[in-house]
Amino acid sequence: MSKMFPRVLAPLHPLLTKMRSLPAVSKRTYVSEPGNKIRSKLRNPRLFREQAYINGRWTDGRATSRFSVVNPYNGKVIGNCPEMDVSDTTTAIEKAQHAFESFRHSSARQRMGIIRDWFQLMQEHEDDLAIILSHENGRPIEAAKAEIKYAASFFEWFQGEAVRSYGQTVQGSSPENRVMTIKQPIGVVGVLTPWNFPSAMITRKAGAAIAAGCTTVLKPAADTPYSALALAELGEQAGIPPGVFNIVTTEQNVAAVGKQLCEHPTVKKISFTGSTNVGKLLMQQCGDSLKKMSMELGGNAPFVIFDDADMNKAWDGLLAAKFRGAGQTCVCANRVYIQESIADKFIEDFHKLVGAKMVAGDPSATGTSLGPLINLKAREKVERLVKDAREKGAVVVAGGHRSQDEPQTFFPATILDRMSHDMQASREELFGPVVAFYRFKDETELLRMANDSEVGLASYVYTEQLTQAWRAAELLQTGMVGINTGMISDPVAPFGGIKQSGFGREGGSVGIEEFQNVKTITLGGVQL
Incomplete structure (x- = not known):
């Protein structure tokens, strides 16, 4: 002792x-x-x-x-x-x-x-x-x-x-009773x-x-x-x-x-x-x-970027919500929904940011920001989901395949555009450093796609309109929502999901x- x-x-x-x-x-x-x-x-x-x-x-x-x-x-x-x-x-x-x-x-x-x-x-x-x-x-x-x-x-x-x-003290129905809870x-x-x-x-x-x-x-x-x-x-x-x-x-x-x-x-x-x-x-x-x-x-978090969003906030938030732990977290941004009118410019600039910020290498080195996946099986799953997306029409903006010179458990920071809901990655957690962009026209289409999931742990919304942010937060079917932030885990906040993401907080x-x-x-x- x-x-x-x-x-x-x-x-x-x-x-x-x-x-x-x-x-x-x-x-x-x-x-x-x-x-x-x-x-x-x-x-x-x-x-x-x-x-x-x-x-x-x-x-x-x-x-x-x-x-x-x-x-x-x-x-x-x-x-x-x-x-x-x-x-x-x-x-x-x-x-x-x-x-x-x-x-x-x-x-x-x-x-x-x-x-x-x-x-x-x-x-x-x-x-x-x-x-x-x-x-x-x-x-x-x-x-x-x-x-x-x-x-x-x-x-x-x-x-x-x-x-x-x-505990509580409760007024009993009978005047002779005193009720309390501990x-x-x-x-x-x-x-x-x-x-x-x-x-x-x-x-x-x-x-x-x-x-x-x-x-x-x-x-x-x-x-x-x-x-x-x-x-x-x-x-x-x-x-x-x-x-x-x-x-x-x-x-x-x-x-x-x-x-x-x-x-x-x-x-x-x-x-x-x-x-x-x-x-x-x-x-x-x-x-x-x-x-x-x-x-x-499990989670399958939607990350929503409306056309009025602050782009700097959205880039930083997406980096945090996607690449923490090489994308191996249950609240990682799995499906990134971006409004069509800003998609091309946002993805182009985000590609540059990823290239500058995501430095793969030895985890013990101070400058490394992207480490390996936990094992070979995890890498093979990410490869399978990326391959399926490519075969079904996704556009590889960055990454997409591992270099033979890298350790077997590494997968590069990858950006996929033109994702669709018939791809396996829309149903399974990517659990890797892969940013998958889905384009939407309006809020109605967005909510239909974002809520089309058996799980509901976390979601993220980027917009400068208060009413739009609040409406999306209430209508997204997840246990937690981050508005203009990619970091929602906090000891002071209840953590947990709905649907097949579980129960309890x-x-x-x-x-x-x-x-x-x-x-x-x-x-x-x-x-x-």
């Missing part, structure tokens, strides 16, 4: 003493040669961990094998982690439940103090966390630092939300996160859950486990009690581990970010136990409520 924060942790001493009396999990340390190369680059080498984290212990669990994690830029192994299974997941769930019996009674201010210290530690170790993220995710180092700031901001937000969780932590939470935001997707979920008084079992993506494990190391330093934050690592047993989290009766909530198809499967698996769920699923004042039950208490027999 850290000695840094005695004032915050002192009230939790009986809780921590009780938890630390639990049987110890193996603390054998596994150090790999590739992992040592990463550690040599870190100011704090302890942040690069190659074991799972259960009940406050670093462990291989019952794993008999390990899986390798590679740098998407050069394909080199950076380390490996234990291949855990259902039995390890069950152990993590049981430890989380044991911890919950005590942690649920911790005060809101105690939880606030722990999350605050976690936030401060993330700030102090920002450079190390960015190096780890960049190596496993392929994000350029400056963008990786930006994600660490973004990820830490959720801890900053939810430390405050821990003490801003309110909010209680839901219990053990299963957290399943993707590779594209390996830090922020964890802090956005676990920060809210722990602020509410829940305990968590996290399964990070097999491509990016090290950002999660680094957060566990910092969480331990911040004073998170054993069993409150647990991590199970797996590559081959992903489906079985996810199924166990969904079907185990002790787990009361699942928070998932990923594809719509996987989300549907998890819903089926949660059906028998009727778990509460938060599902942030993360962040904002409602984010903590996803991890709480509302209990009604009625006091009868009050005589005045």
